[in-house]
Amino acid sequence: MVNIIDNQENTNPDDFYASLKEKLEATHDFPEDYLFKFIITNDESKHTEIYRVFDEVKFTLNTKESKNGKYSSISINAFVMDADQVIKIYKEVGKISGVMML
Template sequence: MDHLDSENEAKNPEEFYASLKEKLEGTHDFPEDYLYKFIITNDEAKITEIYRAFDDVKFTLTTRDSKNGKYTSISINAFVLDADQVIKIYQIVGKIPGVIML
């Protein structure tokens, strides 16, 4: 998936998510595993907030710290039912300050 353009999301979130839903439905065969990728400053509280967005979802995760330890990349492979669920999780994580969604 392309980097989520938060600038376009901020200008018109409804249009952004409608476009994302259309792309997801055109390229995925839900229900299926969906790979989320995030980068965040190495902050346990924020990392925990990301995990909470997946509370009701079966997932596996991989984390990796940057060379200098300042950032953590998080890959979460989650079983999602549909494009709406993918978007809902992006919306929840998008409210966490400092998270880069890939």
């Protein structure tokens, strides 16, 4: 799994995703199951937005609410074909406000 929150504020997104693709291809044997992890406010509509990104993908889902109930962690183990599909999913989820990608 790749940590997307690595203080990428000053990084060009194209450079970041090119680097991510290299790392994914070097460390994974696609096609395979890939674990996506997200932290989001405990808002059911935000959860639904994330799930919609995975509509065309076979996946299993695990959610856990934070101790105070304000946040949820979402773990999605999805069968992906290649690094490009992983990046596409991260980009789509990245459009959802308030999501932290791990």
